[in-house]
Amino acid sequence: MEVKGLSVTFGGVDVVSKVDLVLEPGEIHAVVGENGAGKSSLGKAIAGVYQPSAGTIAVGGSTVRLRNPADGLAHGIALIHQEPMTFADLSVAENVFVGHVPKRRGLVDWKQLYQRSKQLFADLGISIDVRQSAAHLSVAQQQFIELASALSHDSQVWIFDETTAPLTPKETSELFSIFRRLRDRGCAVMFVTHHLQEVFEVADRITVLRDGVKVAERLVAETNPGEVVQLMVGRDLDASGPITESANAEPILEVNSLTGPGFSEVSLTVHRGEIFGLAGLVGSGRTELARALAGVVRPTSGEILLSSTAKRFSSVHAAIEAGVAMVPEDRRRHGLFMSQSIQFNATMARLSELSRHGWLDHRKLEEVTVASGSDLRLAYRSTSQPVESLSGGNQQKVVLGRWLMTEPRVLILDEPTRGVDVGAKAEVHRVIRQLAEQGTAILVISSDLPEVLSLSTRVGVMRQGRLVATLDRGSATEESIMAAATGEGSA
Amino acid sequence: MRVSRLPWDLMVLLGLLIAGSLLASFFIPGFLDFRYLLDTSTLHAEAGILALAMTFVIVSGHIDLSIASNMVLSAVFAGLMLKSGMNPPLVIGLTCVASTLLGTLNGVLVVLFRLPSFLVTLATLAIYRGTAQALLGPKSVAIPKEMVGLDQSLVAGIPWPTAIFVMLAIVSGLLLHRTVFGRWTFAVGTNEEAAVYAGLPVARIKIWVFALAGLAAGICALLIDSRLGVARHDLARGLELDVITIAVVGGCAIRGGKGSIPGTVLAMLLVMLIRTAMGVANVKAEYQLTAIGLLLVLAVGFGGLRGSPRATKVNL
Numbered sequence: 060m061e062v063k064g065l066s067v068t069f070g071g072v073d074v075v076s077k078v079d080l081v082l083e084p085g086e087i088h089a090v091v092g093e094n095g096a097g098k099s100s101l102g103k104a105i106a107g108v109y110q111p112s113a114g115t116i117a118v119g120g121s122t123v124r125l126r127n128p129a130d131g132l133a134h135g136i137a138l139i140h141q142e143p144m145t146f147a148d149l150s151v152a153e154n155v156f157v158g159h160v161p162k163r164r165g166l167v168d169w170k171q172l173y174q175r176s177k178q179l180f181a182d183l184g185i186s187i188d189v190r191q192s193a194a195h196l197s198v199a200q201q202q203f204i205e206l207a208s209a210l211s212h213d214s215q216v217w218i219f220d221e222t223t224a225p226l227t228p229k230e231t232s233e234l235f236s237i238f239r240r241l242r243d244r245g246c247a248v249m250f251v252t253h254h255l256q257e258v259f260e261v262a263d264r265i266t267v268l269r270d271g272v273k274v275a276e277r278l279v280a281e282t283n284p285g286e287v288v289q290l291m292v293g294r295d296l297d298a299s300g301p302i303t304e305s306a307n308a309e310p311i312l313e314v315n316s317l318t319g320p321g322f323s324e325v326s327l328t329v330h331r332g333e334i335f336g337l338a339g340l341v342g343s344g345r346t347e348l349a350r351a352l353a354g355v356v357r358p359t360s361g362e363i364l365l366s367s368t369a370k371r372f373s374s375v376h377a378a379i380e381a382g383v384a385m386v387p388e389d390r391r392r393h394g395l396f397m398s399q400s401i402q403f404n405a406t407m408a409r410l411s412e413l414s415r416h417g418w419l420d421h422r423k424l425e426e427v428t429v430a431s432g433s434d435l436r437l438a439y440r441s442t443s444q445p446v447e448s449l450s451g452g453n454q455q456k457v458v459l460g461r462w463l464m465t466e467p468r469v470l471i472l473d474e475p476t477r478g479v480d481v482g483a484k485a486e487v488h489r490v491i492r493q494l495a496e497q498g499t500a501i502l503v504i505s506s507d508l509p510e511v512l513s514l515s516t517r518v519g520v521m522r523q524g525r526l527v528a529t530l531d532r533g534s535a536t537e538e539s540i541m542a543a544a545t546g547e548g549s550a
Numbered sequence: 551m552r553v554s555r556l557p558w559d560l561m562v563l564l565g566l567l568i569a570g571s572l573l574a575s576f577f578i579p580g581f582l583d584f585r586y587l588l589d590t591s592t593l594h595a596e597a598g599i600l601a602l603a604m605t606f607v608i609v610s611g612h613i614d615l616s617i618a619s620n621m622v623l624s625a626v627f628a629g630l631m632l633k634s635g636m637n638p639p640l641v642i643g644l645t646c647v648a649s650t651l652l653g654t655l656n657g658v659l660v661v662l663f664r665l666p667s668f669l670v671t672l673a674t675l676a677i678y679r680g681t682a683q684a685l686l687g688p689k690s691v692a693i694p695k696e697m698v699g700l701d702q703s704l705v706a707g708i709p710w711p712t713a714i715f716v717m718l719a720i721v722s723g724l725l726l727h728r729t730v731f732g733r734w735t736f737a738v739g740t741n742e743e744a745a746v747y748a749g750l751p752v753a754r755i756k757i758w759v760f761a762l763a764g765l766a767a768g769i770c771a772l773l774i775d776s777r778l779g780v781a782r783h784d785l786a787r788g789l790e791l792d793v794i795t796i797a798v799v800g801g802c803a804i805r806g807g808k809g810s811i812p813g814t815v816l817a818m819l820l821v822m823l824i825r826t827a828m829g830v831a832n833v834k835a836e837y838q839l840t841a842i843g844l845l846l847v848l849a850v851g852f853g854g855l856r857g858s859p860r861a862t863k864v865n866l
Contacts, residue, residue: 353747354749355746355747374749374751375746375747375748375749376749376750376751378749379749385747387747392741392743392744393743393744393747394744394747395741395744396736396737396740396741396744396745396807397740397741398740398807398808399736399737399740399807403733403736403737407733407737407745407748407750408748408749410730410733410734411730414729414730417729417730417731418728418729418730419728419729419730419732419733461748
């Protein structure tokens with residue numbers, strides 16, 4: 060299939076601009092770019108979700124006009140979503156054939172339904188009980204349903220829209236073996252992502268988008284991650300060298316046998332200028348610990364000391380006053396007021412202090428928002444722009460900016476770069492290091508091990524609510540962290 | 551405010567208002583007489599004042615269905631106090647305190663039991679009006695002469711109730727759009743969890759908002775006593791419908807986080823226009839009610855349509 064001069068326009072802005080793209084049968088083609096580069100929109104336009112404002116889409120040599128995703132499917136183009144929608148009350152097999160259930164005399168032909176869906180999953184190399192209800196499936200299994208469904212339409216072009224983001228490493232490698240299987244069947248696979256590691260693991264060809272424009276196309280064999288990153292961001296990233304250790308610095312945050320909902324008997328110390336990484340599997344109690352430290356929930360026992368003074372936070376506000384700030388994990392749910400402006404969001408934690416006797420001081424609010432934006436290299440048009448119009452990376456910068464405005468002594472960051480593009484990630488890392496150099500004690504929770512390793516001076520590992528290991532920079536490796544996190548081997 | 555910066559939902563309201571006025575004056579000669587409109591406005595000042603307070607409640611993501619019942623109970627309470635010979639300034643003060651407490655009670659119930667405000671205030675809607683009925687039965691209590699007829703007296707050429715509405719509109723506008731409290735109200739209504747994580751006193755903000763609704767009910771209780779000269783338990787039945795309609799037509803999103811005082815003021819004028827025009831044209835009360843209901847549906851549908859491009863907007 061071939062795309063020529065394709066543009067997608069939203070509200071007068073070209074999010075995809077005159078892109079040419081050829082998806083060859085038997086090839087895995089990765090489309091990469093920062094958040095907001097237009098890669099998802101390109102995929103959705105090809106699949107018929109969006110109407111292109113210009114350009115043509117040709118399947119097998121003939122130009123087609125796709126009015127909706129069903130049109131796309133009819134032309135053999137399938138779009139696999141990051142978080143597919145399944146009907147929880149139906150079985151796996153019914154979900155696969157939703158809309159075109161095999162029938163006999165007007166009634167559902169159950170035997171054929173189960174047989175055919177079993178065959179589809181077998182073709183994909185997936186083992187799953189097709190009779191079970193879809194209610195308790197993992198995200199990966201729900202994606203598999205969408206895959207099987209696309210296969211049932213005999214799709215020839217497969218577009219995967221950031222499908223690996225919610226998957227575990229094991230599920231990701233399962234998905235990749237399906238990619239290869241599809242390629243070997245002669246399908247064209249298009250894979251939208253911003254994880255370069257994955258691109259170099261599975262793709263044959265790379266297209267790089269930046270600000271909606273195609274900036275490069277490369278064969279994977281002929282390029283390297285460094286070059287692709289540069290193409291994506293269009294500038295050199297800050298070197299991610301480790302910062303100097305501050306071994307004899309004073310302790311800022313001390314936690315002694317802290318116990319609360321989801322964690323127990325946790326003791327740790329974060330010194331002035333130190334970046335303490337907190338690793339562990341999802342559900343190991345890291346986020347719960349962070350919430351207690353930031354005053355969102357109250358611990359049941361143990362103590363928190365700030366600069367050697369015992370503190371009890373009765374509210375988030377009390378924690379902020381004491382100099383503890385937390386950038387929460389789920390920025391849409393806990394971080395942002397999506398429909399409100401950048402200024403509204405950035406200044407919310409410091410609103411009283413930025414006002415005169417309860418009256419908003421618009422000039423001052425504007426001033427600090429602009430200053431925070433330029434500190435974090437926020438890409439925006441106006442401070443009155445709603446944050447929902449920003450990309451994930453820029454949204455994260457707004458949240459980060461809000462907490463930096465409180466001038467914290469202790470900054471807790473929960474998954475600060477999840478769902479954030481490479482450029483914004485480097486920016487967030489730069490800011491974290493800079494804050495540490497200025498003396499802030501930093502606690503970074505992250506499931507991204509390379510991130511934990513490159514940022515942290517020490518790494519704590521949590522398992523089942525307990526801090527099971529504290530590793531120095533010397534002894535912390537991905538292997539030693541994972542061993543401690545899973546309880547396999549000696550940590 | 552520069553016209554170019556008027557948000558377009560306000561422009562639409564303004565357009566409707568002008569078109570409606572022209573239409574009405576075409577069919578009803580003398581409709582656009584300024585004096586006549588000012589006189590009529592006293593009939594709508596109460597709904598307008600309550601809608602100002604309702605704007606805060608809805609922006610915070612809640613609703614106060616009990617606002618008219620609170621007004622009636624407070625009106626009966628004031629009537630009984632006046633009848634017992636208490637001096638008027640004291641009655642005014644006590645009535646406002648009582649109504650504010652009734653509003654605060656809503657807020658406390660919402661915060662303490664984490665109940666939806668829809669249910670809490672549906673219950674207090676019945677409780678407050680029921681209490682008024684229990685206090686007074688089918689009787690009515692006459693308001694002493696010196697307290698009656700505020701709507702007939704003028705200040706700077708404007709009837710008192712209308713002047714009070716204008717003053718309160720200005721105060722509310724400043725409070726909602728120019729203060730920390732106003733912004734906090736928007737924050738709680740937009741995303742309550744994020745408001746907690748940002749360190750806002752969420753519980754206190756909610757209680758304050760309901761207390762404001764209570765205070766507005768008290769002010770209106772005194773206005774209606776003065777206007778009608780009697781207090782009864784069955785005053786202003788269904789007034790909450792008009793109040794909520796005004797707020798929603800004025801641009802309040804029922805899920806919270808959106809709304810404005812200028813919008814509410816324009817919507818109040820629009821509802822007044824429709825009610826007055828129908829009244830002059832001898833449209834029966836039940837049809838008037840239907841028309842207001844239709845207006846509410848239209849406003850919600852219109853808001854929904856406006857919201858939909860946002861809902862389908864992509865996360866790039």
